[in-house]
Amino acid sequence: MLKSALKTFLRRSAGMILLAGVFIYLIFDMNPWNVFLRALFPEETEWIYPRAMLIELVGEHLLLVVISSALAVSMGIVAGIFVTRRSGRVYLQTVNDLTSLAQTFPPVAILALAVPFIGFGFKPTIAALFLYSILPVVRNTISGIEAVPGPLIEAAFGMGMTPLQILFKVEIPLAMKVIMAGIRISVVMNIGTATLGAIVGAGGLGVPIISGLVRQNPAFVIEGALTVCLLAVITDRLIAGIEESYF
């Protein structure tokens, strides 16, 4: 089943994998950027952020996203599973409320509050991104698992599966498509939000954007923003490809 899922994924995502290839090329070769941005903003003198190579910025950005998303996804799924168990059901409302709060609280504010305690740079950014991206994962894990029809759980129970076996053989496989959608939403949002890291010195693609703001050079802003955009779209489609291959 895994092999056929992989094949389906590769077939469907062929276009996206191609685009990803183009994107990787564009990170290394800045000539297309120069041509494009010069045409857009002929009155500027510089079009590419000079203090760091695009590849470095992308690397920093990806590090922020990958670590905070890994934390958000793993803890989000665990929390979602816990509150759908008989023992955890009492906490369902609490978890719902907490994750909603975490999402509605502005990430900039979380950064501002975290810095005095955790310091500048990487750590407070991870904290803010983690809190901001956990909601979709938890919500989708809960709704995915609750969508598994009761008779199926009955049948699995009646056939002799333990509750743990029911979770891993029935509930999770059937909830996977919805959980993946939650992960996709979470990661894609995270890619955009990670630009905030530039405010507290965490690096990433927010740096040329902020620099462009400060130096009033829109070309820098576009360099940063367009790269974030491409990264987000490609990630979105790649994860959507994985999503499709689940039942």
Next chain:
Amino acid sequence: MIQIRNVTKKYGANIAVDNVSLEIPAGEICCLIGPSGCGKSTALKLINRMLEPESGEIFIDGKDTRDFQPELLRRHIGYVIQNVGLFPHMTVAENIAVVPQLLSWKQEKIEERTEELFRVMRMESDQYRYKYPRELSGGEAQRIGVARALASDPAILLMDEPFGAVDPLNREGLQAEFMKIQSDLKKTVVFVTHDLDEAIRLGDRIALMREGKIVQYDTPEEILAHPQNRFVSDFVGADRALKRLSRFPVSEFMKKPVVVKVSDDVEAFVAQIRKKGRPRFFWLLDEDERLIGPVDSRHVHTPFSREEDVMEANCSAITVRDSATLREVLSRMLGQGVKTVPVIDDDSRLVGEISILEIEKVTEEAALEC
């Protein structure tokens, strides 16, 4: 064999199963039936410990079910529910393999068993094994559900309204198939249904429940002939004499028909009958021994004319199949206004005839016993 002794199951103040005792002999189908909320599904789930009773014991082949780990007990008891419960993310073969895999069977053994089950269910293995449940019709899905329950070759099968969600036409087919399978496998089956006709058709014994208690536990013939109280007689219905007839297969009561082939010397045959004075009717068959129609020996032309002398041009309206019950026979008699009905097999060959007299004998027996 299943022994249920003084079992009670409560939900707070509500007593779902009230001090129930029941003994189900091995190899029999016991139908649990009753109005909604009578406790039949609850009673079923107590057998495989999906629910635990407040008091009482359940013994399977002499062993207390509490001596086993619940999951292990359930893996050795087949369980079929109404909406099938086939796992949609698994193929048919993977669904069937679920319990054997829980029991850590070797892959070759699982393969063998799957093939065997397809044979038992009379389904093409190559056609079905890689299909997903969404690609199956309701009837097919239900058959796979039964196959899955039989995968670990359990001695006991628990079925909770398994054919309830299937349309009536398919349901009859499924019931007939199930009877055939049961005659080969001889499982001990506890079958919950709300359909009395289904219970009468399938059950070796019926346990009629009401508000958590068993009101009557008897063979279908007994319950229909001698309902113990008002509730039972109301439940089985005022037409219980007719329902009882569906327990008697026509093949056991039909008589040998008097026949002549159209290729034989019909006129000589008629002359012989007239001389003897009886029987009055005989059946005309074609060269392949298929039924053409009945002939009244007193109203026959000379020479014999097929078109004029055969009484029923449309014989298929009055025939019944040899798989029918006396209930269909009576229905045919009343619907077509005949007193004798020919019985044919799958190839339309005449295998017997049955008259209203045979039916009267059967109903008389019930009356005499009162």
